[in-house]
Amino acid sequence: MTQWKQVQHLEIKFLEQVDHFYDDNFPMEIRQFLADWIENQDWDAASNSESMATVLFHNLLSQLEEQCSQEKMFLQRHNLKRIKQQIEVKYRANPLHMAGVISNCLREERRIIATSSMLEQGPLETSMQN
């Protein structure tokens, strides 16, 4: 299961934490529509390498463009188009910042998934010890 699928299976109290770190810096549409692609790039490394971050910035824009051209729903297409323009303006002079933002979001997701799974397993382990 992709990390993003795991996120969407979280309980509401954990989902509310995820809500907080998705805003105009990293719109949730990008996370949702490009979930697999996002998870297959090394954002940690890119947040420390200008050239790698620049390549990922341009690849992200291409992915958004492609997604937008395939999208049938008017509202989603409208959102993807606006998001592509916003991301282009926001990060073209600083793709390292974009890589850092995405790297942080993915790390935060992993932390929340781990906390949730620890809380789920907790009572089970305790009952097994009894």
Next chain:
Amino acid sequence: MTQWKQVQHLEIKFLEQVDHFYDDNFPMEIRQFLADWIENQDWDAASNSESMATVLFHNLLSQLEEQCSQEKMFLQRHNLKRIKQQIEVKYRANPLHMAGVISNCLREERRIIATSSMLEQGPLETSMQN
């Protein structure tokens, strides 16, 4: 057919015109998710009446709250929640402005639908005259 359904049946060149007047002042999510409700209110009158605009502002927030609580998709719920907060902050001191924005958008939609339908009917009428 609701006006919003008619909009979504427009050709791409007209849809691109519609794209331009939906932004953070009147996010397209509101137009899409509350389409019927939006079309059943008198925004023209509200844009000239502080008390009517205030009632519609609060009703819009309640409608968004309800839509958000019913929404199953995480991304849509996230968007609706953010939009409700943005609209609340943006227009609470000036609901007349909100009514004016919505009234303008609906009027622009009608203008675009009329232009599209005139262009569609044009060649037919010409051919009937021959």
